Amino acid sequence: MLLSTLGKNTDIDYKYSDEEESEEEEEDVENEAEEGSGDEIEVNSDVSDEETLSSRQQQATAQQDVDDDEDEDDDDDDDDDEEGSGEQTKNEEKPSEDGSDDDEDENDEEEDADDDEDEADDDDEDEEDEEADVKVNVQDIFFKRMDYDIGEKMAAKLGEGKIAGKTSEEKWPCLGKMLCTSPSSQSEGVKKTKGNSLQDLRVRKRIADQWKRVNAEFVEDEKQIFTPYQEEMFAVMNSYQDLLYTDRSHKNAEELRNVYCLHILNHVIKSRSTVLKHNSMLSADPNLDSETMRDQGLTRPRVLIVVPFRDAALRIVNTFIKLLETQGTTQHVSHRKRFQDEYSDENPHQSKVPKPEDWEATFSGNTDDHFRIGLAVSRKHLRLYTKFYMSDIIIASPLGLRTVIGTKGEKHQDYDFLSSIEILFMDQADVFLMQNWDHINHLMEYMHLQPQESHDVDFSRVRMWALNRWNKFYRQTVICSSIAVPELKALFNRHCHNYAGRIMIQNPPVNGSICQVVTQLPQVFHKVECGSFSEDAQKRFDFFVKKILPQFRDGIMAGTMIYVPSYFDFVRIRNYFRKQEIKFAQICEYTSQPNIVRARQYMVGGNRHYLVYTERFHFYRRYKLRGITNLIFYQLPSYPHYYSELCNMLDSRRGTVTEHTCMVLYSKYDAHRLAAVVGADRCAHMLSTEKNVHMLVSGEER
Missing domain, CATH: 3.40.50.300 (P-loop containing nucleotide triphosphate hydrolases)
Known part of the structure; x- marks a missing residue:
């Protein structure tokens, strides 16, 4: 490839110029030249795409050898009680070496002393929550989806792309024209949300109580749960169907981000509560039949969020924190200071000449395009920089994933963490086209492959459809873009095989x-x-x-x-x-x-x-x-x-x-x-x- 990637920390380093205009263009250009190399695009024409990726791979491998011992100690007490994946991995980002995390680590050590007691309390509380939800779980699409067996015939048809089902076209006030395909009779289609509260919509109380405070800037009436746009978007996402949405803009970006963060956290918390409940039951009676308690995948990561720049990752994590912070209490976030230092932009670029609004929205904040970070969610903690195989959520850029996955034949390939992804979310997918679309195609080729190692998984707790290698039929894929291009539609048609169906929202101009x-x-x-x-x-x-x-x-x-x-x-x-x-x-x-x-x-x-x-x-x-x-x-x-x-x-x-x-x-x-x-x-x-x-x-x- 002639073109590898764009953005900071790559062979092509973009630092956006301050274009100073005057009445005479000659003075304008001379002033830019005098401003120096701050606006330079650094290019090494002798470096090939393969050499670039190889260099990135070596850097990632060097980082993998550095263990964040204090973070690991902090994670062990919590994660051992959840899903069995105690194995260390190579996918941890390099810890800070400047001592900026000392305060955070001291707080972690203080919390570690109470972790065992907290987790014991968590198990009891989660079990009580689950018992209270037994009746509503029958109608909860999450549990219906995870417990449904598509069967070999349906799996074969989905794998061959032979989708036999109904196709319908709907038009909603905000989202517009929707083309819905339902290949399975189990799919209930998409219906507008009905209910006076998030609990009626099967959203966990833990995050439902914080939603109005987080979303207050967008709703006009305090009694409203969502804006009309958010109501329709949440209905689509909560149906667990695949979605291709090409009307994203800088104007609705924050509303959209709030909705998908709510959906993702709701999914993760429900999954974790189920695991903890079954752990508690097996601890109380080891003779119980674990066949009815299959609640895990082959690896722990359940959600993969792909975004182009660090600033987008920062906004997502900050939204997660707001949704998890109970009013009056503090949600402990490990390595929060380090995260803010690495993902925020302390010296934002100020252009002397106004740029278009969409450009300002896209390139505000930290525009580094090489990053990846794991997140683990527990009742009282949100742990950042967790190892991939001890993470519930992974947020990464296409380049950050490419350097970890590697290519066939490389010594340090690692793609097992992609084997059991249940939600794949791509935001600002149009920007991926301006970086390197090959990284996205490469990622999709490695989704749901058979793991190379067991990663200490308890196979008696792995869902049967995961053992049958049907994960891709149970994965929800959401692609959000501001433009409709053939590359996105081809990706959607080729790699999205959700048995629940799929929805394409495209409004012809x-x-x-x-x-x-x-x-x-x-x-x-x-x-x-x-x-x-x-x-x-x-x-x-x-x-x-x-x-x-x-x-x-x-x-x-x-x-x-x-x-x-x-x-x-x-x-x-x-x-x-x-x-x-x-x-x-x-x-x-x-x-x-x-x-x-x-x-x-x-x-x-x-x-x-x-x-x-x-x-x-x-x-x-x-x-x-x-x-x-x-x-x-x-x-x-x-x-x-x-x-x-x-x-x-x-x-x-x-x-x-x-x-x-x-x-x-x-x-x-x-x-x-x-x-x-x-x-x-x-x-x-x-x-x-x-x-x-x-x-x-x-x-x-x-």
Whole structure:
């Protein structure tokens, strides 16, 4: 792979620049150059993707050899009484070496003295809770789901992708259009939440009592449990069906995070309570038949949350803490200070020039993309930095998981912790596309493989469907993204086999982002004919070279920017320009800061006819470029608002407004991108008509 990953602590180190604008672009660019290397993109072009991962693997292995003894002592008393997995693992992050955890460890040692007594009390209380819930457990979808046996015939059909069931389409006020597929008669479908309290919705009292306080900023009436959006989203998640949701935005991100944290904690606490109840029963009577007490998987981790940056992990853990903290008491969180130090951003980046709201929301806080952390939940403790095989929840980035999992043939591979995941949650999945989508595909290939070691599991307590290797049919997968792209749908169709069914929420855009173009601009859309997806790249390149590029060679067309979403297409165009000895400037995610400054000066001064510009660079920097008078979209942007953003960027200082031009290349495989730009109805017409050229004019006359 030419492209390994983006973000801090990788071979490509992004530190976002403070773009200082003035009336003259030359002064702007010179000021950026004087600001130094703080905005540089560090690139080692000699380092391959495999070498990058190998280096990361060696670092992870070195960290695995360092034992956090005080944390381990703190965990043992609690975890030995839950699920039997006392084995040490390699997956622990390196402890702090600066003594920043001394206060936390002292508190842990004080708590250790009372752990045995606390756990004994916990068992009694949990048993009482379970006895009180015997009647409602019959209706609780969690217990119905975990105790249901799909059978060999259903497992075979699900494994082969032969889903026989009903498909229905629903429309809810907030979530919009929902395509629901129910392959099993056991699936009850999705129903809107009904009840006056979270207890009616089968949410554990421990977290239900804290919910109103945590969610108070979003609800208008104190009597409300959820906002209308949260009510519908919780109903979908609590049905335990797979979900592909492509309408996430920076505006609903916090509401969404609260809901899925509630769902995940509810699942973990119910699982833990069941285990503790059975432990207590077996301790009281060792002769009991444990066949009726199968309550575990092959390994302990039950929930995997994949997010792109450390800041997202920080927000999730802080939400967990708020939900677990009982009013009037303190929830002990081990290594809390260390966590805040490592995952927060003490010196937040302050841009001198305002950036778009979505950029500010995405890149606020710590944007390191290489991390992983285990969490263990008990009645009075939330333990951070637990070893993977002693964790209930794992929060990690795609790169953080890739360096632990490794690749086939490597000496230090470890993927057993993925064998019994019951909830897989991917938030901000669109950002994964801008990092390295191969890491996600790699993760899914290693989900639910047979463990290489036993990890001290008690096989008499392992659920039969886990022993039959049917875990993937009982896993709920939730993917949240702000854009609908084929990669997400392919992932959803290929790796989501939940017997309860699945739901896709996709609302076709009515108008498209072209309505936000305020510049009076003729936009010409050219359809590229191709017989198959494998031909698309070559046909597009040939059409660009033979039909589009000749129209922009004239001197009057100087200041043309070629927007290229794919890095591989960027390399292809760059090599062609060099071979043809065409003078051009280039800016991509690997371009150094001095070369970025130089390229921008070329375009402002008119010294280069073309600027070849990549989507991933725009995603991470969002510069407002000057000196651009013409646009060529080699392919439509993944993010539809980039289209209007770039069109509105056109510089009119060189002439009248009517001199601007915009050309777009699209094929039938760009249907999602085209619909998001021009609207669903117009997209259908442009793809079905025999005409291959369409011109749209936006903006008003000045």
